[in-house]
Amino acid sequence: MTTTSTTLTAGGRTARPTASRTRRLLALARAETLLLVRNRAALTNALLLPVGFVGLFGLLGGVGGDGASGADVAAAVLVMLLVVALIFVVYYNLTTAYVARREDRVLQRLLTGSTTRVEALLAPALPAVVVTLAQLVLGYAAVAVVIGPPGMTNPVLLLVAVLGGAAVLGALAAATAGFSRTVESVQLTTLPVIVLVLPFAGMFPTPDVGPLSTVARFTPLHPVSELVLLGLNGTDAAGRTLSFVETFGAAALPTAVLVGWTALGILAARRGMRWAPRR
Structure with missing residues (x-):
């Protein structure tokens, strides 16, 4: 005979243990990671993008102007790499994943159990963040070989840049998945954000x-971009x-902006996210 311990809140309701939620989230994230690993094309692109990206700019002579130092060029390349990864690995791929899970009724099935919204x-987002971090690490190593060793003034701010950008x-x-009817339509529904965000992303000095x-x-x-340059x-x-x-x-101002x-993105997601297939 087994017993289950529960915690009562002030209102008398049973609160689920944090450990149980963590295990459930990690189990869902592992399932999403397996889907990513089985998608060889997506996985290959994720791993080869940093090296190819850095190699391309190395062949082109770098960025940042004739008077830029090697550290400045390396930092500029890493800024571009992270911005591209956040846009396509996090934003575009996550929007596609949310729409696909919704239309396949996966989200509905999850919510009928103990899984929270x-x-x-978060389950599909965790592998995307890990891939983005891996790309930045691989990109850093590739930049050190192709262009020159980047600086590393404050690694904490690099982590804040990745996690903050991924959260946004x-x-x-x-929010975008809420008004995307099909996986194919994601190409159009994500376009306004990409077009409006990229020109102001600070990829070029x-x-x-x-x-x-x-x-x-x-x-x-x-x-x-500001946090990456501060960190490097x-x-x-x-x-x-x-x-x-x-x-x-x-870093106070850019962190506050993130x-x-x-907060605005979460509010938009709460209002716009749909959990049942759009028919």
Whole structure:
């Protein structure tokens, strides 16, 4: 005979143990990872993208202008790599996954059991975040070989950039999936976000002057670029080189912008996400 311990909340309702939720989420994430591993084309693209991306810019002579140092060029390439990974590995692929799971009634079946909506959305997101982190690590190694060793002023800010960018685009993916009728339509429904976000993502160095530069700093992906440059070279938006401690102060604004966009994305997802097939 076995007994099950439960925890009662103030209202008298039974609260599920955190450990149980974690195990359930990890089990769902493992299932999503298996689907990714079995998709050899997607897995190959995910692993080869960083090396190919860096190799291409190495052959083209790098980015950032004739006066740019090797560390500046390496940082610029890694910024572009991370932005592309967040857009396509996280945002586009997650939107496709959410729509496919919904239309196959997988989400409905999960929600009829003990799985919560948050867990159903996080399960496909975890492998996407892991792939993005792996791409950044592989890209860093490839940049060190092809272009030159990048800097590493504050690795904490690199992690914040990846997780913050993934949180924003993951929430936007759930919101976009809500008005995507089919997997095929995702190519169109994701286009507005991609077209509006990419030009202001800060992939190419620009002077920190003018109203357009100010607007760009408050777009979803520009803070990611700022945090990566701060984390690698300690360079802020004005082009100043900061110390390890000073980078935390400079990271306050881009981090706050990421938090704000994440909150807006979650609100949009709660209003727009559909859990049953659209017929």
